[in-house]
Amino acid sequence: MRAETVTVGTEILLGQTVDSNAARLGQVLADCGVDHYHRQAVGDNVGRIAEAIQLALSRADLVVTIGGLGPTEDDTTREGVAKATGLPLVEHAETLADLEELFRRRNLTWLESQARQAHLPRGSEPIPNPNGTAPGLWLPLADGKVVACFPGPPREFNPMVETWLRDRLASLGHPPLVSITVRVTGIGESLVEEKLRDMLDSPLATVATYAKTAEVHVRVAAKGLAAAQTMAEAVRERLGPNVYALGSSTLPEVVVARLCDRRETLAVAESCTGGLLGGAVTSVAGSSDVFLGGFLAYSNGLKASLLGVAQSTLERRGAVSEECAVEMAQGAQRAAGADWAISVTGIAGPGGGSEEKPVGLVWIAMVGPSGCVAHRSLLPGNRATIRERAVARALNLLRLALD
Template sequence: MRAEIISVGTEILLGEIQDTNSCFLASRLPALGIDLYFISVVGDNFDRLQQTIKQAFQRSDLLLITGGLGPTDDDLTREAIAAVLGERPYVDEALAQALRNLFTSRGLPFPERNLKQAWLIPSATAIPNPRGTAPGWWVEKEGRIIVALPGPPHEMEPMWEEEVAPRLRKRAQGQVLVTRTLKTIGLGEGQVDEMLSDLARSSNPTLAVYAKPDGVYVRLAAKAMGEGIAWDLIRPVEEEVRQRLGPHIWGVDDESLEGVVGRLLKERALTLAVMESFTGGLLANTITDVPGSSTYFLAGYVAYQPEAKIALGVDPKVIEMHGVVSPEVAAAMAQAARQRAGAHIGIGTTGVAGPDPLEGKPPGTSHIGLDFLGNIRTTSYQFYQGRLAAKRRGVTVALALLWRALTGRL
């Protein structure tokens, strides 16, 4: 089944909102065995909307349209679908009654212009929307399907999951696509490419290598007539990749470094404290994004200035001797964090977040220290793509260092 997504809304074309609906829908189609060939964004303009729907109806089996189902004159999706199919909208009495009841239950008068949200055409049935006033349309004609859903994601996404995906799952006849992503750290993209070059020639599953902010990902994707068969294709290749990259793989699929590290800390009943300079609180913030992190994360300290570091237990002589941006200070910060918080593990970060240099060192100069049960390690690098990216990278490197310690890789 060949699908096409159309997002409707002038505010997307003005760059005022990001069209996140298309990405959501696109990510849901491979597992249904539906191939997506095009995404189009078009404004609240009848002619261009009709033209876009008409073209999609000619070249695709399934049209997923989001937006343009509101009650105003600018909301033209129903009108455009009706025009493309040559059908006339009518007010569905059951839908109209439900809509009137909804307004009454909220103690609001019913605005007559909302009545167009009760429209149907002969080829359409309504898709219930318990979270808003606009039902969707499920349209079937000439062997093709058009699904129209409202634009607000908190209405659209549950309608997709509860109503549309189950119906499409029954219809889609094609091969399903199943993917497995293996996430690594400590190897470059080129290295991984080289280590897996023979496997990358396979066409089912395919193997692709991506560089991401938290390491290099290896993505396996298999197509087959059923999920089980697809997994059978993936399993031996995944096994082989794991053999080759083993010690570098820190997680799979949706896992995050902070989630994996948190699980390891919990399992081993270890506690953690951090002292941050150039990462400015992002390390603590990333660690505490994980639900339940309060059980192992004892304390975070953000100490930009030397005096603040000294007040938290960093030896002023170390700063004097090596400069505040140095591996020695990163180590001292890790140690001070651990001791001050009474934790098993401490992490320290010192560097130059930029944009200006510090102590004559360029932005991107970065030192991470780890005090793991009294054993101290540091890692240093220089890389700069802006202040926020520098903070982000510092956090990834710090979490990766901790992960390596927790898994005996240091």
């Protein structure tokens, strides 16, 4: 089967909206093994919509349109499909009744324009839209081809293609691939690729790497769950302890879960990250079971008064030093009464660097039940990415210690 996408919306062409729906649709089609060679985008113009659909029907078996299904005058995809296929718009009684019922239930004022959403090209099957008023439509044509239309708001579009379209494609003999994300931190994408080189060409599963700011995600996709799991485990084994999760767990979630399992508590002492480490830990619902809190010791004065960093350390070694990081972590552990404490002090830039201590230099120290370790990093990037990477380094150090 070959599919083609037609996105409808003047806001797309004006660049007011990035067409993330089309990317999502591309993933679903790829997962289901449907070929996808062309994508088009046109504005809210019946003639151009119809031409785009006709061109797509000349090249593909399934034409999927995105957007233009709402109740306003601008929403002209239904008219465009009718014009392209020669099938007139007819009122779909059940859809109209559903719409009227929805408005009654939500106590909304019914406007006559809402009824446009129930005018579908003759022969259309409406596609339920659990998050909006405009249904999609699935229109089989006499030559065996199909035009399918979905609404444009992502919170309506995404669940409809992720469930209804996947199911329909499966029923037509295109079951989706099963995919598992292997989540990696502490090594870069090129090293991950080098370690996985032979796996990237595997006939058993599709393996692809995606670089994030402080992580690499390896996506494994295969025709069945067993094949995907086998390959994901092989990737995990190859990459070793740099893999922090298979699936959807984030690095803070893994750290919080391990602390919960061990019934141990955590405190932080932050300088250059200024709160982002605590912010990451507390992004996890339920982190209050293990996270006590911490210290933003941004000024040297507060490093001394809140955390007990020695004046001699600040004067002789400086605030960005192994000694200062260790004293910060020890001070946080003591003041918060926590089992674990982790500190971050570094130079996030753009100013403040020197030859001896360049921008990107970060010291992380961790104290726990079995002692203290310190870790030096030289992180690339700008102020924002250096800080994000420092947070990931700190969390990863803790994760490895909690193993």
